[in-house]
Amino acid sequence: MSERRPTLRERRRSETRRLVQAQAVRLFTDRGYDAVTVADVAQAAGVSAMTVYRHFPTKEDLVLIDQPARLITERVAASSATQPLVRRVGGALVDAATAMTEPGGDEAAPGKQFLLDCLRLMVSTPALRARHLDSQYALQEAIVDALGDDQTDSEAAFRARAATSACLAAMHTALTRWTEDNGRTPLPDLITRALTASFGDEAVIDHTADAPGKRS
Template identity: 75%
Template sequence: MSARQPTLRERQRSRTRQEIQTHAVRLFTARGYDAVTVNDVARAVGVSAMTVYRHFPTKEDLVLTDRPALLIAERVAASTATDPLVRRVGGALVEAAGALTDGDEASRRFLLDCLRLMVSTPALRARHLDSQYALQQTVVDALGGEAADPDAEFRARAAISACLAATHTALTRWAEDDGRSRLPDLITRALTATFGDGAL
């Protein structure tokens, strides 16, 4: 049975959302996050500020993207349940990074710009931490019944948190060197440094 195709309205909503976010990140990168208002973003896109807020409830949301979380969760859910959890989560992080940064230069630059904004802007650093907790929960949910009892969930959260911390170190390095290194390779190095050569 094939997956349901998005309706015309859903496709239009997705395009509008993407256009708003693209303009916002471009403006934040050019002028600085604090110097740009939601009204500035709305004017750049040619929509009302209310339209921006309908898609992005806060200014911080304009820099966050949920695509990495969805890719990671899909890959964790599809991984082999008998493999160690660190290998499953680490592998999902590396694969998602490749999907997001290999090939499409515009998507790679957009992700890099978002990451640099999150690293350099205090308000966004706090929001980024919130997004890490949400990502942890998304991965726990992707495990389904494997983390059903409290002890299993505790172990899963510990493993996921450690993988995310290693990945954050790789992401920070990637932002610092302006994306010259290949992100999946940096994440692999960070995970190996954390868990040893058998991590992946």
């Protein structure tokens, strides 16, 4: 079955959302988050304030990027349940970072510089740090659901949440280093290093393991 193609209305909605967010992040970066209003963003994007709110219910939402969560949960759900939890989650984090920042990754990715700008804003703005924590909790729960463990088993649920939160903490450390380094070191490499420092080789993914001709 072929994948459903987005309708013209859906494409236009996505284009408007990307335009609004791009203008918002540009203004926040140039003037400072607190100095920019939603009306300023609407004017820069050439839309009404109501349109901005329709796509982004709060001002903080203008700096959040939903795509990484989708990429991560898709990869977690597709991973083998026979692998250790930290390898399933860690591998998904590395793969999503590759798709978001490396050439030839996800075509809809907003781009490396845009990601760096968003991360800098989140680090430097108290209101955005709080909103980021909320989004991280939502991501943790989405990953736990994608792992597919029996949530009625309290011990299994505990292990899944513990492994996921630890992996996300390692990723946060990598993201902080990435912004400090101005993106010079590839983000997937930093996440891999952070995971290895936290869990050892158990969290390291050998992407060549399933390649043709690879012998175990």
